[in-house]
Amino acid sequence: MTPLDTTTPPQPDPAAPLAAAPEDGASAAAPHLPPHPHHRDVNGGWLRPAVFGAMDGLVSNLALMSGVAGGAVAPHTVVLTGLAGLAAGAFSMAAGEYTSVASQRELVLAELEVERRELRRNPEEELAELAAVYEARGVEPRLAAEVARQLSADPEQALEVHAREELGVDPEDLPSPLVAAGSSFVSFALGALLPVLPYLLGASALWPAVVLALLGLFGCGAVVARVTARTWWYGGLRQLVLGGAAAGVTYLLGNLFGAALG
Numbered sequence: 001m002t003p004l005d006t007t008t009p010p011q012p013d014p015a016a017p018l019a020a021a022p023e024d025g026a027s028a029a030a031p032h033l034p035p036h037p038h039h040r041d042v043n044g045g046w047l048r049p050a051v052f053g054a055m056d057g058l059v060s061n062l063a064l065m066s067g068v069a070g071g072a073v074a075p076h077t078v079v080l081t082g083l084a085g086l087a088a089g090a091f092s093m094a095a096g097e098y099t100s101v102a103s104q105r106e107l108v109l110a111e112l113e114v115e116r117r118e119l120r121r122n123p124e125e126e127l128a129e130l131a132a133v134y135e136a137r138g139v140e141p142r143l144a145a146e147v148a149r150q151l152s153a154d155p156e157q158a159l160e161v162h163a164r165e166e167l168g169v170d171p172e173d174l175p176s177p178l179v180a181a182g183s184s185f186v187s188f189a190l191g192a193l194l195p196v197l198p199y200l201l202g203a204s205a206l207w208p209a210v211v212l213a214l215l216g217l218f219g220c221g222a223v224v225a226r227v228t229a230r231t232w233w234y235g236g237l238r239q240l241v242l243g244g245a246a247a248g249v250t251y252l253l254g255n256l257f258g259a260a261l262g
Helices: 048-072 074-122 123-134 141-151 155-167 176-193 207-226 232-262
Strands: none
Touching: 048 074, 048 176, 048 207, 048 232, 074 123, 074 155, 074 176, 123 141, 123 155, 141 155, 207 232
């Protein structure tokens, strides 16, 4: 990049590389852009609650039903326990996710308001702060100051740039509490329904529910691994082992409690 020469008017505008950024996605300081076609959208706020909800629904309901079945109760009692666990867990997960994401969003919005006030009250200090950020990344001082000045010309763009650089958030892409709650509710309910299905279809023993739930855990782990850096078999086996261990321990505890309580 040619250093900025403020004494020669015909020199290229130092902001020109930034103007090209929306085409190649290279500039972190450019206005909000849609996800690059080579990358997945990781900020939507639905993947984590959906994955966590499905896994939690499978593991917790399988463990709950295993514990009750270990107490040598009638099959309809196990079914009732599973359905109650499904409903209670789905509503609990949705409420927890909504509160968690809403609180996080409110905290970010409060910090953005603090930054907005600072930009109004101390524009020169904020400008120098932003220029220092670019200098620390290797931009020569005069160019860093000019880039910071041009990006700060629009107050809303300045707020967005400072939010990304100082808070590590995109004000235009905050997670939605409703999306998180809905994803969590649906995924937990689907996961928790899996071990109940064999009983609803006429099974009277626990083992079909265990087999189906373990297959579901392996499948969920494999699917999640497909969107991460893990291999599908590692992700599947990890979830299968963890879920199976939880169900096994709970079954043994239910057996012990059932014998102790007579």
